[in-house]
Amino acid sequence: MASAVRAGHRLRRAAEGGELAALPAGLQAELEAALASQGALVPFSLLRRLHTALREAGYPLYLHELLEGCEIDLPEVPVPPRNPELVARLERIKAKLANEEYRRMTRNVTGQMNGTLAEFGRQVRSVKAVVITIFNFIVTVVTAFACTYLGSQYVFAETAARVLSAVIVASVVGLAELYVMVQTLEGDLGKL
Template identity: 30%
Template sequence: MPVEQIDDPSVKIKPPSKLIHFVRKNIDVAEAPTGLRALKKSHKSAVPLKIEDIKWLNDFLIEHRKISSTKVYIHELLEGADVILPQPKITPRNPVLEARIQKLTAQQSTREYEAMTKGVDAVRKHYPEDTISYQMKEINKQLIAVAQFVFSVIAAFAFGFIGLELIVGSLDFGFRLLLGIICGLIVALAEIYFLAKKLNEDCWEPPPPKVFTKPHQE
């Protein structure tokens, strides 16, 4: 699924109970950064801390070990802490697009399964697309589409180059050539659009399930 930009890229840490107890007992609210002040004032244990808060707490512990007989280190307080990584927002996919993708995936899976098992099952061994006549028909369809595209562009160019002169009157050769190219490009773009639309609609449909009948009556 498509994802959006991350609003807050900072990594946060969910403090364990040992760190919470130390902060509430030894940290001065006036000197502490925002995250530690919120942790000290809050009665909830799930107040996440940022990396800046952990750096400040480490500096505080360095000074605290100089004046205190109890030596506390940052790794001891962070033991058992959970790291909260930034998560991007997931944009839900368009239902029409999702249905289209599911349909194409199912068709592709069916096509792969039929191609894999047609050599085992004698009933499904031959398909119309495996015959030469089917391949020739497909080639003819492609050739007709290309020929139609070429003839349409040539006819549009001829209309702009010759037809407009017959309608309007005598025109300069360069202007006639420009008109022919413009008409040809317009028709070419239109033909490409309709050709792409037609190819998009011609999706392969899975063959209908075969009904097997008994050759004799019981």
């Protein structure tokens, strides 16, 4: 905390030029000693007494005029040396926090890569299941048609009747297979 001012040109001129001759001798001597000291530091207590003396004497010179050009002397605050144990502990904490921050930032990156590959694998399995189901549907319908066409030769002599009966049976088998396939896909899509 500031407790003194560094004397400016106006205060020096007033003290040396005799403008403050009406001041008590002790106060004037104290002011001259302060001005002659190293750095010309004038304490606030001396300035208060100077202000009071100027007011009582009815002096035409005001304190703010005397302090023109003065600077407040702010003493340097001594910085205590840091405890090496505390410094080491702070460094460990900073390193730990930086490591946690790094892990937090990279967790999503690593998770996305694994998640993307896992999602890709899941989609491949789903597509594989759909392809197998469609292939099974086609094979079942074609087989039902072929079996009915070949088996109906013992019942029908005409080709048109054989084809018509094979199409009807293949359609019924196809609709039944389609119903089962939709139920299966709906169940698989519900799990995704």
